[in-house]
Amino acid sequence: MDYSLYPRNDILCIDMRSFYASVEAVKLGLDPMKTLLAVIGDISRPGSIVLAASPALKEKHGISNVSRFFELPNDPAIHIVQANMADYLHVSIQITKLLNHFAPKEAIHQYSVDEVWVTVNGLEKLFGTRQEIAILIRDAILNEHRITSAIGIGDNKFLAKVVMDLHAKKIESGIAECKYEDVAEKLWPFSVEKIWGIGSRMKRNLHRLGITTLGQIAQFPLDQLKKHFGVMGEQLYWHAWGIDLSPIFGDFTKTTQESFGHGISLLRDYTKEELLICLLDLCEEVCRRARTAQKVGKTIHLGIGYSTETGGGGFSRSTSLYTPTNITMEMHQVCIRLFNTFYDGHSKIRRVYVTLTNLSDDQDTQLDLFEERSKQKDIGYVMDTIRDRFGATAILRASSYTDAGITLDRSKKIGGHWA
Structure with a gap:
């Protein structure tokens, strides 16, 4: 491969080691790398997932991020903490601000709450080589936040990310490099x-x-x-071959919205009657997001996952409308029809998601003057305004207050986990 034909950049991929567990350990005044600590999605549920395990817990007891709460050994040295997503987001933002000391905003590409790419092209006179910059950033994160990081260095984003995953996380320094010429040996x-x-x-x-x-x-x-x-x-x-031509500068957050979807893994098995209430809450959220973006959709998709207690499986079906919509009750009625058509009639439900796609601009939609659609649309926008001003739970449908409703519970969470 003639690598002279491809651009060479100075890219760092930075990963905060066992991020959630590290944040919790620091809050408790403990060493994130030596403490036995497990972050639980919901400590009130024995079957809840272990969202993060400290490196010491992984090494001593083999606990991973797919383990369950009840699988934790009876070790009094283990610190068990409830996940606090708001804290993790706050620390992530603080670390990103720290990175702004080394690179401009447009050179920082946040990949996830605990992982970020930084392009350090042209910073040699300020901070030194890309290896020296990686050391400075690693030490700054450790000194200011007491969080250990792993950093991959590459000629592009792919190389930086993969060498970080495969090598940097496994060595004491936490820093590894992969140039084009290293691909055959290292990858x-x-x-x-x-x-x-x-x-x-x-x-x-x-x-x-x-x-x-x-x-x-x-x-x-x-x-x-x-x-x-x-x-x-x-x-x-x-x-x-180590070649990646994805952009390294710019506003990486701008994407074209192709659909609006919302789903949930239910905390217990739902019956058909309960599922219809849950569906209304999901449709409400999807249509709210569509209205906020001034979009309507022509195609509605429903996905259902059955409980393993009743055999597992499920179905995924969609249908298209003649007139695109962002009206909650219209979407809900379509989802009910799909559910009644494809539901097997007896299985309990554990997962459900709805999607509105085939989008167009709301102002392009002509309302049928012989229906009440214009009033329904106005009601939706008024409810959105109230929620924007007074909070997501300021105005809810009565069904949301039942045991089958999900909006109240999810309003207390970020990304499906306790805030």
Whole structure:
């Protein structure tokens, strides 16, 4: 591969180690790397997931971020804490502000609450080489927030991210580098499932072709990868050679909204009657977001997941309307029809999501003068205004106050977890 044809940038990918657990340990005045600590999504539920485990807890007891609360060993040294998403977001924002001391805003790309890319091109005279900048940032985060970080350094975002995942997290310094010329040595030997962007389904598909490592992807004919996987096959090929042309500067938050969706994994099994109430709350949130964006949608999608207690499974179906909508009750009625058509009649429900897609601008929609749609739309916008001013629970439908309603409970959470 002739790498002289491709741009070389100075990119850092920074990951806060066991972020939620580290924040909680610091709050308790403990060492995040040595303390046995588990962050629980909901400590009132034994089946709740362990959102984060400290490095020491992972090493001593093998607890991971997919373990359940009841699986924690009876060890009095383990600190069990309730997740506090607002605290994690606050610390994440503070760390991002710290990064602004080293790079301008447009050079910082927040990937998640605990992971961020920073482009440090042209900062040599201020802070030194990209390796020296990585050391400065690592030490600054540790000194100001007592949180340990891992940093990958690469010629592009992909290389920085993958070398961070595969190498930086495993060494004492927490910093690893991968240039184009290092790809074959540092990345090719790893199994495909360890590579960022390759999930379990793609892993199975690659295994069917006899591909198990990143190096084998690089040596596989490009036309055959495109034949099997389309544009994703082409991306796999170029990533396997360490090539990534995604933008490194700019406002990375601007995206084109293609749909509005909302879903939930229920805390218990729901009956059909309870599900219809839950559906109304979900439709309310989806239509509120659509109205806020001044959008309407023509296609409504409903997904239902059955409880494993009644055999699992479920269905996912959609239908398109003649007139696009962002009216809650219209969307709710469509979801009810889809549910009644495809529900098996006996299974308990554990997961549900609704989506409004095939979007267009609200002002482009002509209302039917022989219906009450204009009043319904006005009611929706008035309710939105009240909620914007006085809070998400300032005005609710009566069904939201029942045991099957989900809005009140979720209003106390961020990202589905306690704030």
